[in-house]
Amino acid sequence: MQNYIFSGIDYTMYDLTNLQEDLNILYAQGAEVFDIGYTLLGRPIPCVFKGSKEGGQVLVHASIHAREWVTTPLVLEMMKNYNGKGGIWCVPMVNIDGVLLCQQGLKSIGNQSLEEFLLDVNNSSFDFSLWKANARAVDLNVNYNARWGEGAQNITYPAPANYIGQYPFSEAENIALRLLTERVKPSVTLSYHARGNVIFKGFSCLDPNKEGAQLISNATDYPLLDSFDSTGGYKDWYVATFQKLGLTIEVGDNDIPYDKLIDYLPSIYDKNKDVLDIASQIALEN
Numbered sequence: 001m002q003n004y005i006f007s008g009i010d011y012t013m014y015d016l017t018n019l020q021e022d023l024n025i026l027y028a029q030g031a032e033v034f035d036i037g038y039t040l041l042g043r044p045i046p047c048v049f050k051g052s053k054e055g056g057q058v059l060v061h062a063s064i065h066a067r068e069w070v071t072t073p074l075v076l077e078m079m080k081n082y083n084g085k086g087g088i089w090c091v092p093m094v095n096i097d098g099v100l101l102c103q104q105g106l107k108s109i110g111n112q113s114l115e116e117f118l119l120d121v122n123n124s125s126f127d128f129s130l131w132k133a134n135a136r137a138v139d140l141n142v143n144y145n146a147r148w149g150e151g152a153q154n155i156t157y158p159a160p161a162n163y164i165g166q167y168p169f170s171e172a173e174n175i176a177l178r179l180l181t182e183r184v185k186p187s188v189t190l191s192y193h194a195r196g197n198v199i200f201k202g203f204s205c206l207d208p209n210k211e212g213a214q215l216i217s218n219a220t221d222y223p224l225l226d227s228f229d230s231t232g233g234y235k236d237w238y239v240a241t242f243q244k245l246g247l248t249i250e251v252g253d254n255d256i257p258y259d260k261l262i263d264y265l266p267s268i269y270d271k272n273k274d275v276l277d278i279a280s281q282i283a284l285e286n
Ligand SMILES: [Zn+2]
Pocket: 065, 068, 141, 193, 194
């Protein structure tokens, strides 16, 4: 696997050691680093805050889908380079258990009955590199309370992707992100996913702050798409609940395998390098 240096860190994969190194860099810069809750397997879910708590706030999260873990070093690099006034709250790896399962396989689980369950869900394959869900085979981004279960792709039994869970907010990772969102009451949320080089906005008939969405589309060169069919996602729930600007940003070319996206991190970062400054400006005005 290719190695390269990004921001002083040598990545081949991006695991918890890399995450801790990035959090240490941000802490040394003066950022607040704290946990918002725990995953199903008891791993603390970190959050980084930078800027001022006065005025409109921005909340960004990444890696709610396991195989899209390239979004974690992306948002942390964005945080390291953010020096604006407005407050930015960043949850860089919502689905830690899923990311580690995707990267390391069943040895990351450490619970025999759960390992047997996951192996069964994964059609007896030990290759979890395309896994999207958490360690209970729930797809966290269809588990939010926004037309929950109405999506065309939704599945009602445990699966590597698209299983909605037993009820909305059944998963610890989503409760943690919901509580942070309700506490911060951000004016803008950014949900980082891979792939496609597009931005999805709105929910059902709601399309708040079209101008703000357009500014971020212009800065990234990612076209803006309406997401009428999307249900149960974080962005869907945020837009429905707060009626403010929530965007799902899909990074990376569709023809690059998920586990190779990290090789393209510098060019992905380049497209997104102004997003936090712009989002913060939008938040301060709204
Ligand atoms: Zn995704």
